[in-house]
Amino acid sequence: xxxxxxxxxxxxxxxxxxxxxxxxxxxxxxxxxxxxGWFFPTEAFRKMQKQTGGTRGMDNDFAEQSFENVGxxxxxxNMFGPIRGPWKxxxxxxxxxxxxxxxTPVFVLTHYARDPLVMESGTTFYFVTDGIESxxxxxxxxxxxxxxxxxxxxxxxxxxLAAGLIDEMHLAFAPVLLGEGEHLFSGLNLHGLGFxxxxxxxxxxxxxxxxxx
Amino acid sequence: xxxxxxxxxxxxxxxxxxxxxxxxxxxxxxxxxxxxGWFFPTEAFRKMQKQTGGTRGMDNDFAEQSFENVGxxxxxxNMFGPIRGPWKxxxxxxxxxxxxxxxTPVFVLTHYARDPLVMESGTTFYFVTDGIESxxxxxxxxxxxxxxxxxxxxxxxxxxLAAGLIDEMHLAFAPVLLGEGEHLFSGLNLHGLGFxxxxxxxxxxxxxxxxxx
Numbered sequence: 001x002x003x004x005x006x007x008x009x010x011x012x013x014x015x016x017x018x019x020x021x022x023x024x025x026x027x028x029x030x031x032x033x034x035x036x037g038w039f040f041p042t043e044a045f046r047k048m049q050k051q052t053g054g055t056r057g058m059d060n061d062f063a064e065q066s067f068e069n070v071g072x073x074x075x076x077x078n079m080f081g082p083i084r085g086p087w088k089x090x091x092x093x094x095x096x097x098x099x100x101x102x103x104t105p106v107f108v109l110t111h112y113a114r115d116p117l118v119m120e121s122g123t124t125f126y127f128v129t130d131g132i133e134s135x136x137x138x139x140x141x142x143x144x145x146x147x148x149x150x151x152x153x154x155x156x157x158x159x160x161l162a163a164g165l166i167d168e169m170h171l172a173f174a175p176v177l178l179g180e181g182e183h184l185f186s187g188l189n190l191h192g193l194g195f196x197x198x199x200x201x202x203x204x205x206x207x208x209x210x211x212x213x
Numbered sequence: 214x215x216x217x218x219x220x221x222x223x224x225x226x227x228x229x230x231x232x233x234x235x236x237x238x239x240x241x242x243x244x245x246x247x248x249x250g251w252f253f254p255t256e257a258f259r260k261m262q263k264q265t266g267g268t269r270g271m272d273n274d275f276a277e278q279s280f281e282n283v284g285x286x287x288x289x290x291n292m293f294g295p296i297r298g299p300w301k302x303x304x305x306x307x308x309x310x311x312x313x314x315x316x317t318p319v320f321v322l323t324h325y326a327r328d329p330l331v332m333e334s335g336t337t338f339y340f341v342t343d344g345i346e347s348x349x350x351x352x353x354x355x356x357x358x359x360x361x362x363x364x365x366x367x368x369x370x371x372x373x374l375a376a377g378l379i380d381e382m383h384l385a386f387a388p389v390l391l392g393e394g395e396h397l398f399s400g401l402n403l404h405g406l407g408f409x410x411x412x413x414x415x416x417x418x419x420x421x422x423x424x425x426x
Contacts, residue, residue: 013386013410013422014398015228173226173386175413175422179404185227186399191392197226200388202415209226209388 003147004136006157006169008066009184010035010206013173016181017154023082027095034176038206039063048101058203062170071143073106074135076156080108080125087114094125105142107135109156132159154182161188167213169195172206216360217349219370219382221279222397223248223419226386229394230367236295240308247389251419252276261314271416275383284356286319287348289369293338299325306330307338318355320348322369345372367395374401380426382408385419 011017012035019029026032039045043054044063054060081092094100094117103122110127117125128135139148150160160166171184190211198212224230225248232242239245252258256267257276267273294305307313307330316335327340341348352361363373373379384397403424411425 013384014403171226173420175410175420177404177408177410177424179402189392190227191390195390197388197390202417202420204415207386207388207415207420211390 002071002140002143002145003167004140004150004160004165005147005167006150006152006171007070008039008063008170008172009152009157010039010172010174011184012176012178012181014177014179015183015185016178017152017157017184018182019178020181022078027082029181031176031178032181035174035178037176038172038174038203041205055204058201058208059172059205062172062201062203062208066149066170069146070104070149071146072104072139073102073149073151074132074139074156074160075106075108075151076153077108077110079151079153079156080110086112090114090117093117093119099123105139106151107139107142109135132156132163132165136160136165154184157184158188161190161193164193168198169211171209171211172203173209174206215284215353215356215358216380217353217363217373217378218360218380219363219365219384221252221276221383221385222365222370223252223385223387224397225389225391225394227390227392228396228398229391230365230370230397231395232391233394235291240295242394244389244391245394248387248391250389251385251387251416254418268417271414271421272385272418275385275414275416275421279362279383282359283317283362284359285317285352286315286362286364287345287352287369287373288319288321288364289366290321290323292364292366292369293321293323300327303327303330306332312336318352319364320352320355322348345369345376345378349373349378367397370397371401374403374406377406381411382424384422384424385416386422387419 019032022029038059041055042060042063043056046054099120100123106125107128113129114127194213195211197209199210201208232245235242251272254268255273255276256269257273259267312333313336318337320339320341323340326342330338407426408424410422412423414421
């Protein structure tokens with residue numbers, strides 16, 4: 001059955017999913033890239049970068065699985081870009097260049113309408129202004145029976161969690177202290193929402209936990 | 214050099230060091246024992262219980278190291294017992310029976326004076342009413358050059374952290390969601406306080422991280 005899932009989402013020891021002060025130089029917030037120290041050395045990540053080599057251990061297994069059977073993505077607006085408020089023009093096309101790593105329809109949550117943006121190799125960004133339920137409905141339809149992956153950031157995931165719309169989350173706990181930034185858990189009770197660890201794997205550079213309802 | 218350290222302190226994925234609603238039946242709060250799933254199977258824990266057997270992997274290494282070179286302990290009052298307010302009598306002698314697992318002087322933080330309590334095999338509980346700095350001073354003197362271990366709970370550790378008095382923390386991140394309870398990190402910025410991961414080891418049932426300044 002198709003799932004609505006979060007996958008390969010990195011969390012610091014102190015619960016942050018991104019650093020503070022996101023801007024053009026810091027797409028993941030200040031020190032946010034440190035969260036992904038487990039992901040960058042993997043073969044899966046290097047393939048995304050059109051590079052060869054990379055590790056093939058547990059971390060890579062989870063990185064690969066995160067892309068399998070995904071039919072559509074949903075991203076928060078900050079994950080799509082650093083721009084706040086209305087779109088001034090159509091110049092910003094995401095952080096990822098002409099060929100983003102999604103290769104599916106991608107639904108971007110925003111308060112400001114914008115025409116769809118067709119990128120290379122199957123990625124099209126659609127801008128959804130009427131809320132998370134609508135975005136999920138559109139994504140499920142576009143996914144053609146495959147999974148919908150909620151890519152992030154923390155704020156988008158929190159909204160979907162609070163609304164009870166997520167079936168599964170794979171979180172990668174990274175040995176990093178951020179101290180400030182975008183908190184994933186604060187004010188949410190994941191146990192109360194029905195989640196429990198379904199599978200735990202000690203990776204080379206992160207502890208992987210799959211949470212399910 | 215002697216250190217002030219936290220060791221073998223278990224933390225849930227969502228940052229809790231104990232469950233909610235501590236009482237006689239739940240010394241670690243509701244579901245708090247689940248945090249220690251990595252500790253209970255170890256040889257070190259079984260020895261504490263006068264039992265043989267137990268695991269001898271990474272989890273056990275950290276469990277053993279947590280007791281090495283400790284000259285004195287400091288405990289918060291809730292870690293000593295469930296009683297709130299003044300001591301009504303001297304009947305409560307801790308959670309651990311006649312022979313507690315400390316075997317050193319133990320300084321208990323409380324607002325209510327009480328005579329020292331001499332237990333079997335080297336453990337004496339001293340009740341300190343004049344604050345954490347005083348408790349630490351007394352513990353350092355009693356430790357005779359060995360380490361002072363801040364045993365917990367979360368609230369006591371947070372007070373020592375905020376005051377800049379802790380040198381090292383070994384935290385065991387357990388694949389458990391508590392959802393509520395005593396939070397270790399909330400409102401504290403460990404990165405801002407100068408801590409960074411010094412060593413990370415993937416244990417059998419927890420991710421062990423040693424934080425140092």
